[in-house]
Amino acid sequence: MNSLNTVFSRTPLAGCYPLVSRAAASILLAVFAAGGMAHAADEFKATPYHEVQAGVPVGTITKYTNWTSTVFTNTVRDWWVYVPAQYRAERPACVMVFQDGHDYVAPKGSWRVPIVFDNLIAKGEMPVTIAILINPGHNPASPAPKNPWGVSNRSYEYDSLGDRYARFLLEEILPEVSKKYSLTTDPAGRAICGASSGGICSFTVGWERPDQFRKVLSTIGSFTNIRGGHVYPALIRKTERKPLRVFLEDSSGDVDNQFGSWWIANQQMAAALKFQGYDYKTDFVEGYGHNSKHGGSIFPDALKWLWRDYAK
Amino acid sequence: MKTLTHWTLTLLGWVGLTYAAAAQDMPLSMLLLEGEGWQVVSEGHGFVDGPCADAKGNFYFSDMRKPAIYRVAPDGQMTTLVEQPASGLKFGPDGRLYACQGSKKRLVAFELPGGKETVIAEDIQPNDLVVTLKGHIYITETGKKQVTFIDPKTGAQKAADVGITAPNGITLSPDQGTLAVSDFRGQYVWAFRIEKDGSLSAKEPYMTMRTEVDVNGKSEDGRSPVYKPSSNGDGMTTDMQGRYYVATSLGVQVYDPTGRMSGVLPKPSDKAMTSVGFAGPEMEYLYATCADKVFRRKTKARGALYFLPPPPAPVPVKR
Numbered sequence: 175m176n177s178l179n180t181v182f183s184r185t186p187l188a189g190c191y192p193l194v195s196r197a198a199a200s201i202l203l204a205v206f207a208a209g210g211m212a213h214a215a216d217e218f219k220a221t222p223y224h225e226v227q228a229g230v231p232v233g234t235i236t237k238y239t240n241w242t243s244t245v246f247t248n249t250v251r252d253w254w255v256y257v258p259a260q261y262r263a264e265r266p267a268c269v270m271v272f273q274d275g276h277d278y279v280a281p282k283g284s285w286r287v288p289i290v291f292d293n294l295i296a297k298g299e300m301p302v303t304i305a306i307l308i309n310p311g312h313n314p315a316s317p318a319p320k321n322p323w324g325v326s327n328r329s330y331e332y333d334s335l336g337d338r339y340a341r342f343l344l345e346e347i348l349p350e351v352s353k354k355y356s357l358t359t360d361p362a363g364r365a366i367c368g369a370s371s372g373g374i375c376s377f378t379v380g381w382e383r384p385d386q387f388r389k390v391l392s393t394i395g396s397f398t399n400i401r402g403g404h405v406y407p408a409l410i411r412k413t414e415r416k417p418l419r420v421f422l423e424d425s426s427g428d429v430d431n432q433f434g435s436w437w438i439a440n441q442q443m444a445a446a447l448k449f450q451g452y453d454y455k456t457d458f459v460e461g462y463g464h465n466s467k468h469g470g471s472i473f474p475d476a477l478k479w480l481w482r483d484y485a486k
Numbered sequence: 487m488k489t490l491t492h493w494t495l496t497l498l499g500w501v502g503l504t505y506a507a508a509a510q511d512m513p514l515s516m517l518l519l520e521g522e523g524w525q526v527v528s529e530g531h532g533f534v535d536g537p538c539a540d541a542k543g544n545f546y547f548s549d550m551r552k553p554a555i556y557r558v559a560p561d562g563q564m565t566t567l568v569e570q571p572a573s574g575l576k577f578g579p580d581g582r583l584y585a586c587q588g589s590k591k592r593l594v595a596f597e598l599p600g601g602k603e604t605v606i607a608e609d610i611q612p613n614d615l616v617v618t619l620k621g622h623i624y625i626t627e628t629g630k631k632q633v634t635f636i637d638p639k640t641g642a643q644k645a646a647d648v649g650i651t652a653p654n655g656i657t658l659s660p661d662q663g664t665l666a667v668s669d670f671r672g673q674y675v676w677a678f679r680i681e682k683d684g685s686l687s688a689k690e691p692y693m694t695m696r697t698e699v700d701v702n703g704k705s706e707d708g709r710s711p712v713y714k715p716s717s718n719g720d721g722m723t724t725d726m727q728g729r730y731y732v733a734t735s736l737g738v739q740v741y742d743p744t745g746r747m748s749g750v751l752p753k754p755s756d757k758a759m760t761s762v763g764f765a766g767p768e769m770e771y772l773y774a775t776c777a778d779k780v781f782r783r784k785t786k787a788r789g790a791l792y793f794l795p796p797p798p799a800p801v802p803v804k805r
Contacts (some may be wrong), residue, residue: 187547243692329709333709334701334711335711336698336699336700336701337701338701373638400709401709401710401752402709404708411513411749412513412514412747412748412749412750413514413749413750413752414518414737414749414751414752415515416752450514451520470708482602
């Protein structure tokens with residue numbers, strides 16, 4: 175963890191938005207890259223749900239490139255739409271939105287959304303659900319990112335409080351997908367998922383718009399003071415319960431730096447959700463750094479829990 | 487003293503401590519009933535405001551844009567009382583319904599039924615009001631940054647406070663010793679002590695309201711969230727347990743008698759919430775006026791009526 179602290183302490187956190195966005199993005203990139211170095215329990219454990227199974231219908235994946243946003247001006251991004259083989263236009267599909275979409279769409283990563291969805295849907299363990307997997311935006315005037323974690327607008331879009339990211343989904347992305355596919359308008363049929371800053375981003379969308387999204391899956395969520403998100407436990411305890419179902423995953427080896435302790439912040443979130451009587455579940459585990467190895471391993475179980483009572 | 491043993495005294499002490507703690511530590515679970523959410527009472531209006539109640543728990547509200555004052559009985563039956571606008575309504579100890587008519591620069595009182603109108607004060611711009619057991623009236627004159635005291639018996643009319651950015655909602659503590667005023671353009675509800683002559687003292691920013699995140703705001707460090715300076719703190723009410731309620735852009739913000747936040751009830755509609763008030767047979771329903779609709783929800787609280795004498799002791803809180 176010493177190497178992480180060095181990275182953080184050298185990073186300037188004052189200045190204009192693009193600078194900070196870049197700085198924060200590089201911080202989180204470093205967090206991902208360095209995570210797990212000091213911890214023994216840090217392996218991704220694939221389940222049969224993570225593997226292509228014979229006889230299971232295979233959904234389609236469509237990539238959208240260089241999407242220009244009006245809500246997040248001066249950004250471009252790539253995103254993907256996964257449509258299960260069981261989708262029929264006459265029956266509106268459920269929706270699940272993933273932040274850092276590149277990580278979730280990858281067939282060899284810790285998530286493997288298309289394969290896991292194929293398997294869960296075929297077994298009737300989750301409803302027919304269209305996955306929308308979105309990368310954070312990048313300012314085309316900024317230097318090209320070395321990899322998808324290094325885009326310029328990630329922290330601004332994901333760590334910020336308020337309804338801007340929810341508006342981006344509701345005003346731009348969902349209408350675009352709806353041009354081709356029939357999506358449910360039932361908020362209980364709309365889920366949202368992310369890791370790290372993508373985790374707090376997902377919670378923020380549910381918090382701001384429970385009339386639109388009511389299922390939240392956060393792993394190693396950044397409920398820390400990157401951009402003020404550490405206030406959520408206090409807000410939850412003193413706000414009438416919202417109709418959200420929340421799954422939180424984190425690990426004792428997660429980051430502890432000047433923004434906060436991820437491990438303690440996630441436990442504060444869980445305690446606040448419990449206090450206010452939310453429908454929530456946690457998977458808190460010893461070991462594991464700031465990565466998606468444990469989150470990915472339990473991803474099929476988390477999905478089963480989130481969708482447990484939804485008409486399949 | 488024979489019977490008051492050491493243990494009895496200890497027990498009494500614990501009861502007293504528990505009681506004192508209950509007066510302060512009031513989470514939302516002591517207000518809300520599981521499974522009871524906002525229900526539409528009336529819809530299709532122009533812009534509703536002025537929630538209040540009479541001694542039988544009938545609910546009253548006004549429509550500013552399609553001018554009218556309505557009564558809603560506990561069974562839901564609605565009656566049009568007067569076809570006039572009002573931005574604030576309260577019953578006085580004389581049984582009349584006092585109404586703020588800022589557009590007509592006056593405060594009036596209606597005798598019900600019938601609606602006989604008496605002008606109480608003119609050349610004022612009342613936004614909202616409270617009427618005390620003594621019959622004293624406090625109005626907010628938002629544009630003048632002023633809280634104005636009116637005594638209809640003597641005709642006295644004077645500035646009781648000047649300086650709150652945009653004084654808007656106004657209410658009393660159950661014992662009528664404290665006056666609370668919300669600042670629409672600020673983040674505080676201000677509290678005053680009411681002196682015997684009706685003047686105000688001990689002005690303090692007693693309650694801090696949450697405000698919305700300004701997603702377009704830019705903070706100095708480039709990363710901290712920016713919160714809007716205006717709470718849009720509007721109409722207020724109080725319950726018999728001493729909690730204060732204020733309508734804001736984030737919803738109903740609730741405070742314990744010591745001014746600490748109990749919690750926030752998000753708005754039942756994304757339109758502007760103008761005010762809140764209790765009514766119902768046991769004063770157990772919290773009503774909210776929101777643009778074109780009136781909502782209510784059943785609570786564990788019992789709303790205060792200022793034209794009735796306050797109870798001799800605080801009402802124990804339901805846990």
